[in-house]
Amino acid sequence: MDYFEPKTVSEALSLLAKHGAEAKVIAGGTDVMVDIKYKEEPGCLINIKKIPGLGAIQENGASLRIGALTTIRDLETSALVRDKLPVLWEASHQFASLQIRNTATIGGNICRASPSGETLTPLLVLDAKAKIAFSDGEKTEPFASFFQGPGKCSVGSKGLLTEIDVPYPAAGSKSVYLKHAVRGAMDIAMVGVAVLITPDAAKNSLQDVRIGLGAVAPTPLRASKTEALLRGKPLTVALSKEAAAMAASESSPISDQRSSAEYRSWIVEALTRRGLEQTWKAATGKEVA
Numbered sequence: 266m267d268y269f270e271p272k273t274v275s276e277a278l279s280l281l282a283k284h285g286a287e288a289k290v291i292a293g294g295t296d297v298m299v300d301i302k303y304k305e306e307p308g309c310l311i312n313i314k315k316i317p318g319l320g321a322i323q324e325n326g327a328s329l330r331i332g333a334l335t336t337i338r339d340l341e342t343s344a345l346v347r348d349k350l351p352v353l354w355e356a357s358h359q360f361a362s363l364q365i366r367n368t369a370t371i372g373g374n375i376c377r378a379s380p381s382g383e384t385l386t387p388l389l390v391l392d393a394k395a396k397i398a399f400s401d402g403e404k405t406e407p408f409a410s411f412f413q414g415p416g417k418c419s420v421g422s423k424g425l426l427t428e429i430d431v432p433y434p435a436a437g438s439k440s441v442y443l444k445h446a447v448r449g450a451m452d453i454a455m456v457g458v459a460v461l462i463t464p465d466a467a468k469n470s471l472q473d474v475r476i477g478l479g480a481v482a483p484t485p486l487r488a489s490k491t492e493a494l495l496r497g498k499p500l501t502v503a504l505s506k507e508a509a510a511m512a513a514s515e516s517s518p519i520s521d522q523r524s525s526a527e528y529r530s531w532i533v534e535a536l537t538r539r540g541l542e543q544t545w546k547a548a549t550g551k552e553v554a
């Protein structure tokens with residue numbers, strides 16, 4: 266197996282263009298090394314960890330730019346992420362062990378495109394955009410259209426994710442990331458739900474609602490029908506129950522070694538309801554009646 270350590274993005278892109286489908290990018294390696302051990306060895310490894318400038322977290326007007334090489338631990342210890350993007354910060358806490366968080370990158374989590382990837386539902390509800398470099402130019406892709414199936418995303422085999430641009434949620438909004446796993450953070454999510462709500466000025470109704478569902482479909486997804494049902498209404502117990510059931514119907518979970526599809530549906534329902542009621546109370550100061 267050939268091994269390269271490019272020092273610039275353009276050098277990495279030339280290597281990707283030259284070695285084609287047999288090449289594999291490696292960042293933290295927490296997914297790639299497991300694949301090499303238990304699945305297959307790529308023809309060549311392109312280690313991007315030594316490319317400078319891809320690991321920064323920077324304010325950019327009304328958004329935060331997060332470099333692809335930012336580690337999960339960097340997210341977890343960033344005051345900017347905690348204050349501006351609490352739902353992403355919360356997910357970083359529930360991500361594996363400290364050893365893994367120290368090594369795993371946000372870019373690797375995104376490009377792995379696993380339906381259960383911890384940062385993906387928070388990035389979906391935050392309306393984040395991915396910046397992808399190719400040898401013939403670059404493009405910016407909204408997360409809404411970024412994921413194409415398990416392990417498949419807009420980066421493809423020739424692209425390099427360089428940065429994520431994450432807009433700040435509206436003032437007064439509240440969010441939560443809820444993960445269901447047998448061994449908590451040490452386990453891959455059986456179901457992950459991110460909820461972000463913004464109440465109207467009088468705090469009487471839901472001006473905006475965003476619900477991200479993870480590990481319950483071939484890609485992480487937004488429960489858009491459920492969001493439409495809730496928008497413009499006050500959250501009541503009856504509406505919260507109806508919305509939670511609708512969110513479960515928008516998912517299409519599979520049965521695997523972690524859970525049955527039926528159990529995953531129940532958990533989507535339970536976590537969506539919990540997420541809605543928790544954020545409503547936090548945003549309005551009112552109990553759900």
Ligand SMILES: Cc1cc2nc3c(=O)[nH]c(=O)nc-3n(C[C@H](O)[C@H](O)[C@H](O)COP(=O)(O)OP(=O)(O)OC[C@H]3O[C@@H](n4cnc5c(N)ncnc54)[C@H](O)[C@@H]3O)c2cc1C
Binds near residue numbers: 373383420426
């Ligand atoms: C013990 C253990 C526990 C784990 N727990 C969790 C968990 O709780 N939650 C969770 O979400 N994940 C978990 N994971 C999975 C893994 O840690 C994450 O997906 C991690 O974020 C991957 O990042 P990395 O930098 O290690 O990626 P790598 O392994 O280096 O790469 C992952 C994939 O992304 C591609 N890639 C990486 N960076 C780029 C880039 N900039 N541009 C283009 N392609 C790129 C690689 O080619 C590869 O296909 C766990 C893994 C292990 C081993």
